[in-house]
Amino acid sequence: MPYRWPADTDFVPWELDVLDRRCGACGRRMHICDHRFRHLHTLEGPVELICKLNHCPDPHCPGHTRTKSPEVEATIAPPHWAIGWDVFCWIGHRRFSRHWAIPQIRAELLDAHRIKLSDDAIGQYIHRYQAMLAARQQDPEALLRLYQAVDEIILSIDGLQPEKGHETLYVVRELTCKRVWFAEALISATADEVRRLIAQAKGWTEALGKPVALWLSDRQDAFVTGIAAEFPGVPHRYCQNHFLRDVARPVLEADSHTKVQMRKKVRGLRKIEQAVLKRRGVAGPEPAAGADAAATTAVIIEPVESAASPADPAGAVVLDYCPSVRGILNDDQGGPLQPPGLRMARALDEVRESIQHNLDEKKGGSRNSNSVAWPVASTGASTK
Ligand SMILES: [Zn+2]
Incomplete structure (x- = not known):
């Protein structure tokens, strides 16, 4: 360089x-x-x-x-x-501990230390840092020291796919010391290839001289057969997360069905928004989103049509509700313990209550449509 x-x-x-x-x-x-x-x-x-x-x-x-x-x-x-070791360590630390991107590292080196390096050069130093770190992680003597006080070892193997279509990275981890032992990208994870990794883990445990108490993985055939062959007699437990996911599958299917039903019922957001904008004579992009599309469509439309004032407070309320409801409908977050359909139902209920609350206020004489009681759950929902 x-x-x-x-x-x-x-x-x-x-x-x-x-x-x-x-x-x-x-x-x-x-x-x-x-x-x-x-x-x-x-x-x-x-x-x-x-x-x-x-x-x-x-x-x-x-x-x-x-x-x-x-x-x-x-x-x-x-x-x-x-660069000296000090700059090298500075770069590696910013990259891997603070997760800085290369352009940020380059800018900070220049601003704080007047060190001018290209993105390419920083990329190469990061590569070397990674290689040294990996070598250090796998240094047998360092491992022996680390595992001195450990009585038994718990191993896990899993395949991680960074993105669809990418090769899968198989990672062997040790759970008592929470340490990645090694990882390898396998283009085709045949039973033989996977078994080779499991055999490698066996070599490590033998070098450490520690018994293996347990293996954890999902139920991929290659894992099950490979572990049984290399570690006869060692218990092999199915990963709790996978287990929970499978047990919860019927619930999640029902939940997904419910979501579809709710989305069928609560729809036409776009039409509601366009109706408001049209009535206002706005062709361009006003607050381009939102009406409260909730199941209460008819209820909402009515005050909109009656609001003839140029300020159109009711229309503004409608346009405010829409993105909120859209966010609720698009929110697919949540796992087996927080089924997304349940969250959606709760959030839509809050919207309905909120709208009802506003209508009640209006009947009570207050025409101030700006005092909107916002549904709490919907504020966290993203508007995609
Ligand atoms: Zn001499």
Whole structure:
């Protein structure tokens, strides 16, 4: 990665000496034979490393043709890098701990540290950071230390698909230390391929010398057969989340059916909005959304038609309700424990009550249509 420095860069010189100057071959004291100059970004500013290179003065010694670099050089920056370890760690931390995007990292490096790097260069450093991190995560000695106090191991395997059509990433995790052991993208997850990963996990547990108490996964055939073959006698439990989802399937199907029914009943939002806009003589995009499409369509239309004032407060109310109801109808969030249809029914009930509340107020003499009692649930719904 050749880096172009501006001509007027003000480098701070750092002179580095070889500390152990005995020749590795003959033991004589080595001489300085050359200098290597390197330019680097550090968080404290641009630095010029002046590395004094040593060799053995005896022309007949094998140490004569080799040079030795100062030992500390590699602790400041790896060879050929334009940044020091400190900048490298700063980038990796921002990316993986704070989840910054590359353009944000680039801008902050420039603003806060006057370090100018291209997106490409930052991308490459992030790649290396990732590789080092992965190597570190899988370092057997570090793992041994981590698992020293652990009595038994609980393993899980799952396939994650980042996006439809992408290859599936199979991840083996250990749950007592909450650690990803390893992951591999398999284009075709045949039983043999999956079993290879499970065998790899077995190799790790053997290296750690710890018993496996339990395996967790979904019920993919390849998982079931692979785990049974590699870990005979180890209990294999079905993932609770998958289990719950399957148990709840009839409920979710009924819930989905109910949603369809509610959507059938509560519809025509667009027509209601257009009617209001037409009556106002608005062709363009006014508050382009909304009427309260709730099941109370007829109730709503009536005050709209009777409101002849140019200010059209009733029309405004209608146009305010519409996006809210649309959001309720489009909200598909919720799992087995919060079926989306139930949430939808609750939210629509609140809308109905809210409309009724407004109509009652009006009958009571108040013509202030702006005092709308908003349904609480609907405010959280997104208007897609
Ligand atoms: Zn020598």
